[in-house]
Amino acid sequence: MASGLHNSEVANPVLRWIDQRLPVITMMQKEYGTFPTPRNFNYFWNFGALAMVNLLIMIATGIFLAMNYTPHVTMAFDSVERIMRDVNYGWLLRYVHANGASMFFIVVYIHIWRGLYYGSYKAPRELLWMLGVVIFLLMMATAFMGYVLPWGQMSFWGATVITNLFSAVPLVGPDIVTWLWGGFSVDNPTLNRFFSLHYLMPFVIFGVVFLHVAALHITGSNNPLGIDPKGPQDTLPFHPYYTAKDSVGLVAYFAFFAVLVFFFPNLLGHADNYIPANPLVTPAHIVPEWYFLPFYAILRAVPDKLGGVVMMFGSIAILFVLPWLDTSPVRSMRFRPLARPFFIVWCVAFLVLLYCGGKPPEEPYVTISRVATAYYFLYFLVILPLLGRLERPLPLPESIARPVLRGGGPLPAGAMSKPMEKA
Amino acid sequence: MADSMAQTAPQDGGTRRDFLQLVTAAFAAVGVGTLAWPFISSMNPSRDVLALSTTEVDLTPIATGSAVTVMWRGMPIFVRNRTAEEVKEAREVPVADLRDPQTDQARVKKDNWLVVVGVCTHLGCVPLGQKPTDPRGEYGGWFCPCHGSHYDTSGRIRKGPAPLNLAVPDYVFNTDTKITVG
Amino acid sequence: MSVKTLKALAVAAGLLAGAGLAGPARAAGGAEHLPHVNFSFDGPFGHFDLASAQRGFLVYKQVCANCHSMRLLSYRNLRELGLSDEQVRAIAADVQVVDGPNDEGEMFERAGRPSDRFRSPFANEKAARAANNGALPPDLSVITKAREGGAQYIHALLVGYEDPPAGVTLMDGMYYNKYFAGHQIAMAPPLSGDGQVEYTDGTNPTVDQMVRDVSQFLTWAAEPEMEQRKAMGVKMVLFFTVLGGLAYAVKRKVWADVH
Numbered sequence: 001m002a003s004g005l006h007n008s009e010v011a012n013p014v015l016r017w018i019d020q021r022l023p024v025i026t027m028m029q030k031e032y033g034t035f036p037t038p039r040n041f042n043y044f045w046n047f048g049a050l051a052m053v054n055l056l057i058m059i060a061t062g063i064f065l066a067m068n069y070t071p072h073v074t075m076a077f078d079s080v081e082r083i084m085r086d087v088n089y090g091w092l093l094r095y096v097h098a099n100g101a102s103m104f105f106i107v108v109y110i111h112i113w114r115g116l117y118y119g120s121y122k123a124p125r126e127l128l129w130m131l132g133v134v135i136f137l138l139m140m141a142t143a144f145m146g147y148v149l150p151w152g153q154m155s156f157w158g159a160t161v162i163t164n165l166f167s168a169v170p171l172v173g174p175d176i177v178t179w180l181w182g183g184f185s186v187d188n189p190t191l192n193r194f195f196s197l198h199y200l201m202p203f204v205i206f207g208v209v210f211l212h213v214a215a216l217h218i219t220g221s222n223n224p225l226g227i228d229p230k231g232p233q234d235t236l237p238f239h240p241y242y243t244a245k246d247s248v249g250l251v252a253y254f255a256f257f258a259v260l261v262f263f264f265p266n267l268l269g270h271a272d273n274y275i276p277a278n279p280l281v282t283p284a285h286i287v288p289e290w291y292f293l294p295f296y297a298i299l300r301a302v303p304d305k306l307g308g309v310v311m312m313f314g315s316i317a318i319l320f321v322l323p324w325l326d327t328s329p330v331r332s333m334r335f336r337p338l339a340r341p342f343f344i345v346w347c348v349a350f351l352v353l354l355y356c357g358g359k360p361p362e363e364p365y366v367t368i369s370r371v372a373t374a375y376y377f378l379y380f381l382v383i384l385p386l387l388g389r390l391e392r393p394l395p396l397p398e399s400i401a402r403p404v405l406r407g408g409g410p411l412p413a414g415a416m417s418k419p420m421e422k423a
Numbered sequence: 424m425a426d427s428m429a430q431t432a433p434q435d436g437g438t439r440r441d442f443l444q445l446v447t448a449a450f451a452a453v454g455v456g457t458l459a460w461p462f463i464s465s466m467n468p469s470r471d472v473l474a475l476s477t478t479e480v481d482l483t484p485i486a487t488g489s490a491v492t493v494m495w496r497g498m499p500i501f502v503r504n505r506t507a508e509e510v511k512e513a514r515e516v517p518v519a520d521l522r523d524p525q526t527d528q529a530r531v532k533k534d535n536w537l538v539v540v541g542v543c544t545h546l547g548c549v550p551l552g553q554k555p556t557d558p559r560g561e562y563g564g565w566f567c568p569c570h571g572s573h574y575d576t577s578g579r580i581r582k583g584p585a586p587l588n589l590a591v592p593d594y595v596f597n598t599d600t601k602i603t604v605g
Numbered sequence: 606m607s608v609k610t611l612k613a614l615a616v617a618a619g620l621l622a623g624a625g626l627a628g629p630a631r632a633a634g635g636a637e638h639l640p641h642v643n644f645s646f647d648g649p650f651g652h653f654d655l656a657s658a659q660r661g662f663l664v665y666k667q668v669c670a671n672c673h674s675m676r677l678l679s680y681r682n683l684r685e686l687g688l689s690d691e692q693v694r695a696i697a698a699d700v701q702v703v704d705g706p707n708d709e710g711e712m713f714e715r716a717g718r719p720s721d722r723f724r725s726p727f728a729n730e731k732a733a734r735a736a737n738n739g740a741l742p743p744d745l746s747v748i749t750k751a752r753e754g755g756a757q758y759i760h761a762l763l764v765g766y767e768d769p770p771a772g773v774t775l776m777d778g779m780y781y782n783k784y785f786a787g788h789q790i791a792m793a794p795p796l797s798g799d800g801q802v803e804y805t806d807g808t809n810p811t812v813d814q815m816v817r818d819v820s821q822f823l824t825w826a827a828e829p830e831m832e833q834r835k836a837m838g839v840k841m842v843l844f845f846t847v848l849g850g851l852a853y854a855v856k857r858k859v860w861a862d863v864h
Contacts, residue, residue, distance in 0.1 A: 443851070443854055443855050443858060444855055444858075446851060447848070447851040447852055447854075447855050450847070450848050450851055451848060451852075454844060454848060470681075471679070471720075474679065474681050474719065474720040475720050484708075
């Protein structure tokens with residue numbers, strides 16, 4: 001073996017030649033082949049892989065849509081309709097892209113929920129979690145700018161309202177908004193820069209996803225029991241066990257996605273966005289896309305402009321410090337009898353906010369939004385820090401393998417079942 | 424595809440599982456292949472582009488000896504009303520001497536009207552020779568300024584790097600004074 | 606499966622349902638409930654009734670087109686509606702479209718070609734408003750996608766004209782419509798008498814028939830890809846069902862030695 005070459009174990013001579021010089025095959029084998037993975041994942045652990053696939057679908061369809069889209073205020077709407085009518089399979093590309101955004105948020109919300117329930121944000125995975133929050137923020141920015149591109153009524157007025165949020169910044173607010181717009185209202189310069197950034201952001205997301213996965217492969221995955229693997233008996237090689245399991249989830253995801261695209265392509269959209277943008281007429285009910293509704297509800301729950309904006313961004317920013325707000329040493333909610341009901345109420349509050357965000361800003365929705373917003377923050381800022389001191393967690397299982405192999409013993413119900421058989 | 428699958432399969436033992444994995448992988452591969460098609464197809468000409476693929480040309484304003492250029496599918500079409508002399512010149516050339524042998528009669532529908540695609544067959548430049556002031560090359564037809572191809576009064580390549588004659592598009596005479604290209 | 610996982614799944618399902626609910630929940634804006642009509646294109650196996658859509662095109666051409674543009678459609682699209690090439694050419698040739706500039710630099714009018722867009726009744730928005738008492742007749746190209754309720758709403762709107770209830774004073778030039786937001790609409794009842802449009806296929810042109818036909822036509826105009834989309838969707842769902850079964854079987858086999 002020549003010095004300086006990687007010690008490759010690949011059999012095929014051509015692949016071996018490459019692997020000695022650029023050990024990508026060894027790396028893939030290590031990170032996705034033999035990578036030791038907790039043996040007790042349930043199907044919630046599919047959603048990271050699903051999000052990755054979803055990102056790739058969005059990039060692929062987006063690149064092909066961009067080949068036919070014109071980012072100009074007089075032509076954007078028509079160019080989108082041309083994609084729908086005249087470009088071969090253009091309707092398919094556009095509906096996959098538009099519904100793909102919704103699917104992306106469904107998948108990522110479930111992925112985040114999984115992290116919250118099973119305590120995946122706790123040491124040593126704090127940075128992994130924070131990178132995830134960065135991805136979530138980038139996704140929101142990308143989705144928002146993408147929604148502006150068809151230049152319908154909701155595009156225009158969504159862009160107007162959301163960019164105006166920045167006018168709440170003290171002193172320089174109005175200047176920031178003018179800078180964002182490139183003019184004195186949302187107009188052609190705004191559309192052009194949004195298109196440029198909308199094309200750029202997915203690749204930034206891809207970069208952060210790479211870091212997210214890299215960080216994951218340093219600490220290893222969390223698991224439904226929230227305890228660390230203690231040896232080889234607690235883990236399985238990623239391939240074929242989790243490639244097979246992820247495939248099942250992936251097909252189910254595709255089936256759901258297909259039903260949305262082929263039978264209800266406009267269900268999650270707004271009829272108003274099929275009306276070309278008109279700067280003189282605001283639609284009667286302007287609401288953001290469904291995935292922004294919880295945060296929109298928080299914005300509207302606060303009767304102060306700056307306060308509302310701060311609370312809205314704060315509701316996401318708070319996730320960055322969550323690893324330190326939750327003081328309990330136990331990760332999985334399965335072993336946290338007190339935290340679990342509080343968390344379930346938090347989930348309900350989140351769904352209530354999602355519902356109220358789509359309702360007109362009138363009673364009783366305003367009051368309900370305020371209660372839900374208060375609980376949203378209370379949970380993170382007061383309940384979680386206190387519970388870490390007050391709660392007496394259930395006894396943790398000795399190891400991941402033990403409850404699986406013995407199928408019984410003095411363990412809580414959740415740990416006794418065979419987690420692979422779920423769903 | 425099946426071959427490459429078969430290579431990796433035997434390591435795992437149990438043939439039942441191998442077969443099942445093979446079928447599943449084949450099925451998934453077919454799915455991926457099918458889904459790739461809309462992407463590829465979307466880059467082909469769209470329906471509005473195809474709908475514009477005919478152009479009508481009114482011949483009345485074109486005097487003998489002059490020519491017009493019209494757009495067809497984004498390319499220039501040269502329509503020349505040739506003089507009797509130009510027609511004679513084009514027909515006297517021995518076909519065997521030509522790089523791309525074609526008789527003038529095979530390239531026109533009416534003796535004086537020559538309709539060709541004005542794109543040099545070398546690398547796609549537009550040859551000169553439409554305006555009276557343009558150089559027309561050594562053979563009185565067209566001259567491509569990019570790499571020096573000379574075309575004769577039938578649009579045939581006579582000198583220079585171009586391999587083929589200027590293409591004749593599909594066209595029909597709707598009336599004596601009107602043609603439809605495409 | 607443990608009780609806890611069940612609960613966890615229920616929460617996830619709630620999130621999914623929340624996404625779904627947020628859509629329809631918005632639709633109900635205190636408006637009148639739309640009367641339900643069955644259309645041939647409803648459901649996953651729905652298809653267009655081309656004869657009805659062709660009659661609907663007649664209704665559009667003879668009635669709606671006096672005020673409403675359909676600028677995203679071209680005459681060539683009518684071939685997909687089942688009209689022959691000659692019929693499409695004739696329909697297009699009936700219309701004078703502005704082309705140019707010619708060699709003298711002047712715009713000129715010529716007979717329409719199949720590749721031309723539907724001619725708009727007004728030159729621009731200002732002209733349309735000036736001719737319609739300040740109201741803008743919306744473009745109908747994607748109207749069924751641009752209104753909550755789609756074809757159901759178009760149908761309801763066209764049959765929803767009635768005398769204003771006691772106590773309601775209509776503004777000048779406005780009409781009372783049960784299903785229009787605010788109930789006062791600037792559009793006069795467009796289809797008011799049986800036989801208003803002459804059908805050539807022997808169908809009796811009652812108001813209800815004309816309304817159904819034009820709703821069918823406008824749905825086709827807004828979603829010309831619908832039949833292809835739904836047919837493809839059925840195949841996709843079948844494919845993923847089979848592939849899902851296979852993937853699950855593989856997963857069971859792979860995991861067999863772990864359990």
